[in-house]
Amino acid sequence: MKILVIGSWGMLGRDLVSQLSNLSVPGSLPVEIIAANHGHVDITNGSNTSAFIAQIKPDVIVNCAAFTNVDACETRISEAFAVNATGAKNIAQAGKESGARVIHISTDYVFDGTRNEPYSETDQPNPLSVYGKSKLEGELAIQEISDTYAIIRTAWLYGPYKKNFVTTVLDLGRKNRSVSVVTDQCGCPTYTADLSYAIGSIISRNLRGLYHVTNAGTCSRYEWAKKIFALTGEQVSVLPLKAADYKRAAAVPQNSSLDCTKYTTASGHKMRPWQEALEEYLRLCNDQAAN
Numbered sequence: 001m002k003i004l005v006i007g008s009w010g011m012l013g014r015d016l017v018s019q020l021s022n023l024s025v026p027g028s029l030p031v032e033i034i035a036a037n038h039g040h041v042d043i044t045n046g047s048n049t050s051a052f053i054a055q056i057k058p059d060v061i062v063n064c065a066a067f068t069n070v071d072a073c074e075t076r077i078s079e080a081f082a083v084n085a086t087g088a089k090n091i092a093q094a095g096k097e098s099g100a101r102v103i104h105i106s107t108d109y110v111f112d113g114t115r116n117e118p119y120s121e122t123d124q125p126n127p128l129s130v131y132g133k134s135k136l137e138g139e140l141a142i143q144e145i146s147d148t149y150a151i152i153r154t155a156w157l158y159g160p161y162k163k164n165f166v167t168t169v170l171d172l173g174r175k176n177r178s179v180s181v182v183t184d185q186c187g188c189p190t191y192t193a194d195l196s197y198a199i200g201s202i203i204s205r206n207l208r209g210l211y212h213v214t215n216a217g218t219c220s221r222y223e224w225a226k227k228i229f230a231l232t233g234e235q236v237s238v239l240p241l242k243a244a245d246y247k248r249a250a251a252v253p254q255n256s257s258l259d260c261t262k263y264t265t266a267s268g269h270k271m272r273p274w275q276e277a278l279e280e281y282l283r284l285c286n287d288q289a290a291n
């Protein structure tokens with residue numbers, strides 16, 4: 001089975017490429033992974049995307065490419081839609097032409113965050129930001145074009161291959177001995193290694209449709225930061241901050257926790273609690289710093 005990962009130099013893409021090399025798919029020949037970055041294919045260009053995919057002839061395409069700077073999307077609107085909406089559409093079209101299944105990564109930011117409970121796949125999206133709107137348009141294009149798609153909505157990613165919330169909080173805490181973090185935004189921190197494993201399960205079990213996949217549990221960004229320093233044992237004051245007092249360009253949901261029951265039932269795999277995944281990631285960071 002040939003799996004093409006687009007966006008392979010991003011935070012998720014890099015982890016996914018390394019994790020998928022261990023994937024075994026029942027009844028299939030060994031898995032071959034092809035990693036494509038922005039230099040190999042520009043997904044905003046339909047003919048470039050179709051020609052690239054026709055040449056590779058993958059069985060499965062995983063699209064990890066996106067314009068992910070949520071605040072920058074507010075001013076770079078056409079770029080956000082070109083990558084997140086047209087790019088997704090181009091991949092779905094090229095996948096259909098070449099007979100490949102498409103696995104597309106989407107986001108909790110398609111929801112407005114006004115619900116008090118975690119969102120399930122049947123809840124109505126209502127994005128607040130350009131990023132969320134462009135990602136939702138990408139989802140809709142894939143659903144319209146492809147008969148074999150899987151769309152995975154995930155959230156609050158962190159991992160070893162890019163600066164993220166965890167590394168930013170650690171850097172600020174170590175520098176200033178205190179960090180102010182928002183208390184009234186809740187979500188599911190998700191480790192790219194764990195999400196990569198779940199993507200592998202979705203591929204090997206040939207799951208189709210829309211799935212929410214995050215590490216288990218929910219917290220505020222404030223609780224997440226507190227846990228980071230509790231696990232590293234560093235004496236850093238984590239100070240509560242209201243979202244209203246933290247000015248940023250994009251409006252983001254207050255509660256974007258995702259209910260992952262559908263994925264757990266279909267795959268037979270339950271994502272571990274976010275605290276356990278965070279502990280493993282921090283251990284990895286520590287080991288890397290020591291070497």
Ligand SMILES: NC(=O)c1ccc[n+]([C@@H]2O[C@H](COP(=O)([O-])OP(=O)(O)OC[C@H]3O[C@@H](n4cnc5c(N)ncnc54)[C@H](OP(=O)(O)O)[C@@H]3O)[C@@H](O)[C@H]2O)c1
Binds near residue numbers: 037041135157
């Ligand atoms: N990060 C999060 O917290 C989060 C949360 C929920 C969902 N997600 C979703 O998860 C997926 C992966 O996110 P991530 O954080 O790993 O993203 P990332 O680190 O920003 O990586 C995105 C990759 O997409 C590539 N790319 C951008 N425009 C492209 C284009 N026109 N053609 C081809 N490649 C292009 C980028 O390459 P260049 O840098 O070279 O342009 C980059 O390597 C995305 O779909 C994102 O929406 C992320």
